[in-house]
Amino acid sequence: MKEIEIKDKQKYLDENYIFEDIPEVSDRKRCLHCGEIIVVGNYKVYANEQGDEYIYCPNAPECDGTIIDWMDV
Ligand SMILES: [Zn+2]
Structure with missing residues (x-):
């Protein structure tokens, strides 16, 4: 997996x-994988x-949660 730099999040x-x-980049969600409340941005x-891009938890690569694992807080 290769990290992609995103300029306009x-x-x-x-x-x-x-x-x-x-969500807005300023929204907060709870990641079900690491249990932390994260800032979406x-x-x-x-x-x-294959070049397919996936949006991961800010705690990646330690956390393998992606946007489907984020719950409203
Ligand atoms: Zn996480």
Whole structure:
């Protein structure tokens, strides 16, 4: 997995968030994998060998939670 640097984090979220109700980068969520409350805008993006990009928990790579693991607080 290779980390991708995202310059405009809100724009990236708007274009790549897979659910409705796109969060703001200032929103807080609880990551179910590491249990921490995270600030959405601190997310990280990793690409797999096929080049598919995934939005990960800010605590990646220690935490393997992705946006589907984030719950409203
Ligand atoms: Zn996490």
